[in-house]
Amino acid sequence: MTRTKALAVALMAPAVVVVILVLVVPLLVGFATAVRDPELRVALPRTAELLRAWDGRGVPEEPVFAALAQEVRAAEGAQALGALSRRLNFERSGMRGLLLRTARAELVAPYSMALPAVDARWGEPATWTMLRRASLGVTPLYLLRSVDLDVAADGSVVAQPEEEAVFVKLFRRTLVIALEVTITTLLVAYPAAYAMARLPGAWARLATVLVLVPFWVSIMVRTTAWFILLQREGPVNALLLALQVVDHPLQLIFTRVAVILAMVHVLLPFAILPMLGVMKRIDPRLARASASLGATQWQHFLRVYLPLSLPGVGAGGLMIFMLAMGFYITPALVGGTGDQMVSTFITEYTTATLNWGMAAALAVLLLAMTAAVVGLAVLLVPRLRARTA
Amino acid sequence: MIGVVLTRAWLGLVLLFLIAPLLVVVPLSFSSGEVLTLPMPGFSLRWYEDFFTSGRWLVATRNSFVVGLHTAAFATLLGTLAAFGMFLWGRVPRLPAGLLSLPLVVPSVIAGVAMYFAFALVGLTNTLAGLILAHTVLALPYVVVTVLASLQGFDRTQLRAATSLGAPFPVVLRRVVLPQIAPAVAAGGLFAFATSFDELIVALFIAGPEQFTLPRQMLAGLREFLSPTITAAAVLLTLVSLLLLALHQAVWGRKGH
Numbered sequence: 001m002t003r004t005k006a007l008a009v010a011l012m013a014p015a016v017v018v019v020i021l022v023l024v025v026p027l028l029v030g031f032a033t034a035v036r037d038p039e040l041r042v043a044l045p046r047t048a049e050l051l052r053a054w055d056g057r058g059v060p061e062e063p064v065f066a067a068l069a070q071e072v073r074a075a076e077g078a079q080a081l082g083a084l085s086r087r088l089n090f091e092r093s094g095m096r097g098l099l100l101r102t103a104r105a106e107l108v109a110p111y112s113m114a115l116p117a118v119d120a121r122w123g124e125p126a127t128w129t130m131l132r133r134a135s136l137g138v139t140p141l142y143l144l145r146s147v148d149l150d151v152a153a154d155g156s157v158v159a160q161p162e163e164e165a166v167f168v169k170l171f172r173r174t175l176v177i178a179l180e181v182t183i184t185t186l187l188v189a190y191p192a193a194y195a196m197a198r199l200p201g202a203w204a205r206l207a208t209v210l211v212l213v214p215f216w217v218s219i220m221v222r223t224t225a226w227f228i229l230l231q232r233e234g235p236v237n238a239l240l241l242a243l244q245v246v247d248h249p250l251q252l253i254f255t256r257v258a259v260i261l262a263m264v265h266v267l268l269p270f271a272i273l274p275m276l277g278v279m280k281r282i283d284p285r286l287a288r289a290s291a292s293l294g295a296t297q298w299q300h301f302l303r304v305y306l307p308l309s310l311p312g313v314g315a316g317g318l319m320i321f322m323l324a325m326g327f328y329i330t331p332a333l334v335g336g337t338g339d340q341m342v343s344t345f346i347t348e349y350t351t352a353t354l355n356w357g358m359a360a361a362l363a364v365l366l367l368a369m370t371a372a373v374v375g376l377a378v379l380l381v382p383r384l385r386a387r388t389a
Numbered sequence: 390m391i392g393v394v395l396t397r398a399w400l401g402l403v404l405l406f407l408i409a410p411l412l413v414v415v416p417l418s419f420s421s422g423e424v425l426t427l428p429m430p431g432f433s434l435r436w437y438e439d440f441f442t443s444g445r446w447l448v449a450t451r452n453s454f455v456v457g458l459h460t461a462a463f464a465t466l467l468g469t470l471a472a473f474g475m476f477l478w479g480r481v482p483r484l485p486a487g488l489l490s491l492p493l494v495v496p497s498v499i500a501g502v503a504m505y506f507a508f509a510l511v512g513l514t515n516t517l518a519g520l521i522l523a524h525t526v527l528a529l530p531y532v533v534v535t536v537l538a539s540l541q542g543f544d545r546t547q548l549r550a551a552t553s554l555g556a557p558f559p560v561v562l563r564r565v566v567l568p569q570i571a572p573a574v575a576a577g578g579l580f581a582f583a584t585s586f587d588e589l590i591v592a593l594f595i596a597g598p599e600q601f602t603l604p605r606q607m608l609a610g611l612r613e614f615l616s617p618t619i620t621a622a623a624v625l626l627t628l629v630s631l632l633l634l635a636l637h638q639a640v641w642g643r644k645g646h
Contacts, residue, residue: 004477007558011474012485015467015529019488022526023500029510030503192403195396209638210404216634217411218587220604221623224611225410228417228620233424235413268407297392326496328590333611343498350502350594360506363499370496 033360037139039087040131043080044071048135051128059128065111068131069102076103090355091130091141091151094121126153142361147171167345167362171369174341177256177331178324181263185320186313188264189271193312196272197279208276215269223330226262227253230334254336262330267323271316278312314381318374325370342366411627418620436621446622448599449606453586456517456602460524460585465578467525468532473566475533476540493530497590500527505594515597523595524585531584532577535641539573576641583633586626 041048047067054060075081081099088095098119107114116123133139133155141151148165152158159165196207214222229236230252237249252258282305290300328343342362349359421433440446471489475481492500504523505514513519543566551561567574589604596605603626610619 008474008477008482011470011477012482013474015471015533016485016488018467018522019491019526019529022504022522023491023495024488026503026507027495027499029507030499033506188403191396192400195393195400198393199397199400207400207404209634210408212634212638213631214407214411216583216587216630216637217627218589218604218630220587220589220607221414221626221630222410224607224619224623225414227611229410229413265406265410268403272403322494322496326498328498328593329608343496346498346502347593350505356506359502363502366496367499 030360031364033356034142034364035138035140036357037087037134037137037141039080039084040134041137043075043078043084044068047071047131051132051135054128054132056129056132058125059112059123062110062112064128065115065122066109069107069111069115072099072103073107086354087357088130088134090358091134098122098127129153129155139357142357143364145358146361146365170340170342170345171365173339174325174366175369175373177259177263177339177341178321178327181260181267181324182317182321184260185264185267185271186317189268189275189316190309190313193272193275193279194309196276197282211269211272214265215273219266219329222266223262223333226258226265226330227333230258230261253334254339256335256339259331259335259339262334263324263327266330267320270319270323271313274316274319275309275312278315279309282308314377318377321377322370322374325366325373414620414623414627417617418624420617420620423617436617437625439616439618440621440625443618445601445606446603446618449601449603452517452596452600453602453604456520456524457582457585459521460528461578461582463521463525464528464532464581465574468529468577468581469536469570469574471529472533472536472540473562475537476543481537489533490530492527497527497588501591501594504591508595514595515600517600519595520592520600520602523591524588525581527588527591528581528584531580532574535577535580536570536573539570543569572640576637579633579637579640583630583637586629586633 040051044067047064050064050067051060054064072081081103085096085099088099098121102115102118102122105114105118107118121127130153133151144150144157145160146167148160148168149157150160196204196211199207228234231237232249232251232253234252236252237246240246241249286304286308287297287300290304291297295303325341326343327341328347331339331341332344332347343366346359346362346366349355349362416429418436419432419434420429421431421435422429471485475486500523504519508514508519508523513522547565548561551565552558556564586602587604588602589608592600592602592605593608596602601609603622607619607622607626610616610622
């Protein structure tokens with residue numbers, strides 16, 4: 001390596017290290033959180049160890065019962081036991097109550113008799129095989145639940161019951177909203193960018209600044225604006241009533257239309273700016289060349305201009321789709337319960353219900369789904385590959 | 390000809406759609422009423438008064454500026470050095486370029502939740518330092534891209550000339566390179582500040598109530614008590630954004646995009 005190259009590496013290193021430490025490592029930690037299963041090992045270490053040594057048939061021997069009874073008793077009220085009850089209750093409801101009752105019970109040996117006396121579930125093999133799975137340190141449970149699957153008592157993978165199966169629908173809805181928003185944004189942006197590309201100097205600069213204004217204004221401000229605009233007694237309804245377009249206020253806020261409208265508003269600059277960049281580079285003399293060869297204006301647009309401008313559409317489209325898949329604040333504030341996207345659930349699980357495993361699993365799947373769609377688009381449309389390579 | 394008229398009319402509608410929602414908040418922020426509805430019962434400055442006298446909003450304003458200024462400083466320093474490193478390397482090197490553009494492609498909810506888990510392990514959640522680190526990474530790509538673009542016009546022979554005259558590298562960087570790329574560095578810094586100042590999602594995960602920034606406080610205001618003070622905050626925030634945009638246009642404007 002020459003001195004210049006060494007110097008180049010030294011200059012790039014600090015930024016690269018910061019990105020690795022602050023983004024790449026956290027992403028890896030996040031992926032790990034989707035499969036980590038530490039609660040049982042932390043709360044009941046000896047029980048976990050004995051369960052791992054057990055062959056998993058029937059119910060375990062007395063020492064496992066004894067370890068569980070003593071450790072649960074000793075851990076009563078501790079944070080670790082709270083985390084464990086949350087974890088087990090997530091896998092099967094009712095486990096929180098079982099642990100609580102067991103922790104408070106006065107027990108005497110032999111524990112393999114005493115525990116089932118407190119609650120019959122301690123005599124069932126299914127309870128113990130579930131605890132054994134939870135002692136392994138890693139679990140597929142969160143990822144499975146994120147695609148509406150579950151682990152049955154015997155350890156096999158089964159479908160979730162109808163009323164609990166919400167996540168496949170949620171992912172499908174997220175994909176549909178993202179695609180609807182992407183297509184709407186591109187369709188709205190294309191003629192606008194086309195007009196901007198051929199505006200005379202000063203007008204073009206004014207239009208560019210007007211496109212940049214919302215780009216620079218906080219997404220929170222823009223979403224607040226829509227939140228106020230679309231209220232039942234808000235400005236949009238007031239205008240519609242005044243113009244006598246409608247005779248009673250429309251339900252605008254908390255609808256799918258509101259979500260799409262506000263998302264398109266936020267994402268339009270991401271479509272217009274790359275389109276404009278590409279369109280400005282298209283040589284205007286091509287139009288005269290087409291005309292001299294006998295093409296109508298419409299033929300020129302379809303066969304020359306449109307193909308040349310597609311790289312801008314593709315670049316903008318990919319960016320918008322990636323951003324739209326991860327949208328949180330707009331659907332959360334102007335959408336109804338049926339318009340929430342995956343991000344709402346990720347946030348909910350992280351900050352409200354404290355189920356980090358589910359939050360991480362949903363995040364992993366959302367990232368995978370976004371990457372898959374973008375990858376597919378780049379593979380299928382050769383123009384995009386040239387552009388992104 | 391008819392096409393030109395139609396597309397220009399369409400452009401006008403699109404620009405109206407982009408700008409009008411931002412303007413509607415302005416009159417509402419001067420309303421004397423308690424509820425966010427039109428027509429307004431009267432004119433008053435009470436929501437601005439509330440903004441400038443309420444502890445929460447003042448703390449949020451201070452946090453936003455502290456985090457924004459630190460983010461701008463760190464991102465500009467790291468980003469400028471990295472961009473110059475890439476320039477020295479010759480062809481833009483793939484691995485660092487890929488890593489540095491990662492913050493642009495990872496959806497911010499995913500970045501936020503990942504940072505939340507990782508920062509919790511080292512005690513950086515609910516701290517301004519954590520928020521500054523997170524925002525620095527989010528802002529880095531913009532600085533790198535802007536500075537790298539302005540280095541396209543930089544003549545490499547100047548480096549050899551300066552070195553052959555005995556200038557050590559830091560001096561070359563400061564006296565020869567920096568003056569020529571200064572507009573791009575300033576533009577990158579402004580954009581980094583704006584990125585941090587406007588950012589909500591990562592703050593939602595990393596910041597506790599003590600670290601609330603203005604967008605985060607607006608969300609709390611909208612969710613909890615729908616006080617019209619949020620409209621005053623929205624107008625003030627928009628003014629800061631417009632000021633930043635104007636400065637950015639002044640130093641970088643036509644060269645950019």
